[in-house]
Amino acid sequence: MDSNPPIQLPTFNFQLPTSNFQLPIMRSRDFTTFIILFVLLVGVAVISATQRSAEDPRAERNIPATTYSADDNGALALHSWLNEVGYHTERIENTSSFDIGDDTRVLFILDPSETITAREVTAIMRWVERGNTLVIADNWSFNSDNLLRVLRVEINYVDRFVTRATVVQPVRGLGATQVVVNASHEIKSSRDDAIVFLRADNLPALVTFPQGKGKVWVSSTPYLFSNAGLQDEENAALVLALVSDASRNSIVAFDEFHHGYRTVSADPGSASLNALIFQTPWGWALIFALVVIVAYLFVGGQRFGRAMPLPQAIERRNPAEYVSAVARLLRRGGKRAMILNHYRRQIKRVLGRPYHLNPDLSDDEFVAELARYREVDRAALLATLRELSPQRVNEKSLVKLAAQAIQATERAPTPALPRHGQGRE
DSSP states (O other): OOOOOOOOOOOOOOOOOOOOOOOOOOOHHHHHHHHHHHHHHHHHHHHHHHHHHHTOGGGGSOOTTOTTOOSTTOOHHHHHHHHHTTOEEEEEOSSSSOOOOTTEEEEEEESOSSOOOHHHHHHHHHHHHTTOEEEEEOSSTTTTHHHHHHTTEEEEEEEEEEEEEEEOSOOTTOOOSEEEEEEEEEEEEOOSSOEEEEEETTEEEEEEEEETTEEEEEESOGGGGSTTGGGSHHHHHHHHHHTTTSOTTOEEEEEOGGGTOOOOOSSGGGSOHHHHHHSSHHHHHHHHHHHHHHHHHHHHTOOSSOOOOOHHHHOOOOHHHHHHHHHHHHHHHTOHHHHHHHHHHHHHHHHHGGGTOOTTSOHHHHHHHHHTTSOOOHHHHHHHHHHTSSOOOOHHHHHHHHHHHHHHHHTOOOOOOOOTTOOOO
């Protein structure tokens, strides 16, 4: 019997690389620090915003046509000048809603930077129709579109800039035939009662029409009422004529509400979320704190969610890699004899398994026992087994012998009953 122990091919455990991608866990100390930092930032921002509001920073805001601005495009000169000539000027501001006083006789709406809502339009129209004067000047009708639509007036852009406009109607106190307008818009109206007072390059730049018991003036250029525009005596005389229907000592109001000078109502239900965030110190503080914290997390490299692994990290290995790895190891170690012995033993196991033959028998004994149960070419089988005996072979011969061994196992027939007289003793 063959005393060689069974040869077992080495096994290798290949484990796919795994990566633990987890959300970053904030420790309790870090969480406490985060909360303290957030509260401090909100507190500092609230105090700063409250103090800054108390300093009345409105004159520093870059808003055109506001009576708080002394710039060329501001209206501070108009506000002060009307006071000096005998009118009482007021500002509609610092309220939660747009309200016009009952004693107000003239209202200036100059280049609003916020939209005039439909409810506010209704209030303005009722006020005008009671016998008051409305002066609206806008070179872009987006924010005043609701009011102009009710008045049946449009302000449209034209592809040219006109410096001076011609006075086409007599104006009390104005002897000149032209005034400086610096206009690039025109006025269009479907009203039959609209009267054009100024034409800039034959395009209407100032019109007026009655509304109920009151009067409305519409200008396509706020320059007429600006600090720079009032430096011309002709412009000043024209503006004074617009408010001449109101007696001296009357109240002239300027709409600063639609320049952003407003407060949020004490009733949270009546204020929009946008107003609470952008028009209150607490809203400013929250925005400031969130910006600082996001910047801190960004600089610190803190993750905001689960890291996405690369496709190479989760791709499963091909089973052929295992076969190739084992083959390279056996080839590098020169284990040709071990491979031959493996195929030799494999042939005996496949052929002898149906008859419960011991694969550790010698070649002669194994072939003899096998021949008792089935027809077999003893000489060919013995020759194959002996060629697979451990010996020094090259790689080419090894491949050829392995192919013969595989063919021998594939030709193994199905088990047959033992012939008479050849039963196992």
